Amino acid sequence: MKIEPRTITHEQFKSLIKEWLDTHREEYCAFAEEVSKRDRSGFQQIFLYAQSIAPAYANAVKSRMADNRDEGFDDLEKLLEDADIGRTILRDFQSENPDTIAPAMLAWLYFGNSWELMVSYNEEIIQDKESGFFNRLMARAMIYFIIRRSIQNEHRTRQDWDNFRKIQKSMGSVVPVTDSAIAELDEEESAATADSTDAETTDEKKEPRKRGRKKVRETLDNLIPDNTDRIKGKITEFLKLRSSGNDLAMLYIYLHEDSHIRSCDISTFHDALSEHYPEHKFVGLRGVQKAHQQLTTPMMGGKRMIDMGQDKKNLDNIRNHFEAA
Numbered sequence: 001m002k003i004e005p006r007t008i009t010h011e012q013f014k015s016l017i018k019e020w021l022d023t024h025r026e027e028y029c030a031f032a033e034e035v036s037k038r039d040r041s042g043f044q045q046i047f048l049y050a051q052s053i054a055p056a057y058a059n060a061v062k063s064r065m066a067d068n069r070d071e072g073f074d075d076l077e078k079l080l081e082d083a084d085i086g087r088t089i090l091r092d093f094q095s096e097n098p099d100t101i102a103p104a105m106l107a108w109l110y111f112g113n114s115w116e117l118m119v120s121y122n123e124e125i126i127q128d129k130e131s132g133f134f135n136r137l138m139a140r141a142m143i144y145f146i147i148r149r150s151i152q153n154e155h156r157t158r159q160d161w162d163n164f165r166k167i168q169k170s171m172g173s174v175v176p177v178t179d180s181a182i183a184e185l186d187e188e189e190s191a192a193t194a195d196s197t198d199a200e201t202t203d204e205k206k207e208p209r210k211r212g213r214k215k216v217r218e219t220l221d222n223l224i225p226d227n228t229d230r231i232k233g234k235i236t237e238f239l240k241l242r243s244s245g246n247d248l249a250m251l252y253i254y255l256h257e258d259s260h261i262r263s264c265d266i267s268t269f270h271d272a273l274s275e276h277y278p279e280h281k282f283v284g285l286r287g288v289q290k291a292h293q294q295l296t297t298p299m300m301g302g303k304r305m306i307d308m309g310q311d312k313k314n315l316d317n318i319r320n321h322f323e324a325a
Helices: 010-023 025-035 041-053 055-066 074-082 085-094 102-111 114-127 133-152 158-170 176-199 228-241 245-257 266-276 285-295 309-323
Strands: none
Touching: 010 025, 010 085, 010 102, 025 041, 025 102, 041 085, 041 102, 085 102, 114 133, 114 158, 114 176, 133 158, 133 176, 158 176, 176 285, 228 245, 228 266, 228 309, 245 266, 245 285, 245 309, 266 285
């Protein structure tokens, strides 16, 4: 008896895939080996399968790559939903057709190292000197998307990704974007915790605390270990002229790399600035975080975007500003 979509729960479907995996180990191992090959022929198989069941999706992916766009993937996901691929995949899974990759592909996605392999593959694209600039940007966006979606779907945990990058580094792999993606998750969690703290009641009557700035974890004075007054003066001068998200991200990078502030995340730095300069209207934390991610994107030869072109000139100008008498 064939099972129809929407008559089966996700957990039941997952159990069916596990049953297939337990009785088709040889087929599964052959597929898993194919997708792990250096030539990525297995990924090509998956893409061709997607093209066969959702042509509009494959065309949209090609168009995205040709247009050199690196924004989110919500539009691509919507195409898959509209194509109702669940029905097609379930049909292929139950067809017992020896030529379909659906069963092995699903087993790999649910029970294999699929998420980790996709992240690893995109890290390699970024490190490959032959990769074009926009291919690297696309790979970077994919890494962020894969890590976030795997956690949202409860296929992986935050700890799973920590373990993954430790293993990768122990084998000599470079995973800067994975590090950056996980650091962003940490900052968002810290910000959410701060918001939650602000929402707590403040007296026995449980009256809500009045709205205001989030609780600052560090003051600007505490973040600046040496030459405190001089560095604060230079920051004040800088903010009078430049305070966009990109400017604040560059300021954060410069102060960190030249050891003018203690080690802290962008959220802490942003909160400290907001508290120290209450009269100044700063761009939101999210905007600064996005600018920082862009500026620290790995490029060819191990350089970052901030180490090249106009971004490098802007960073040098910040350095000259702080070094001037």
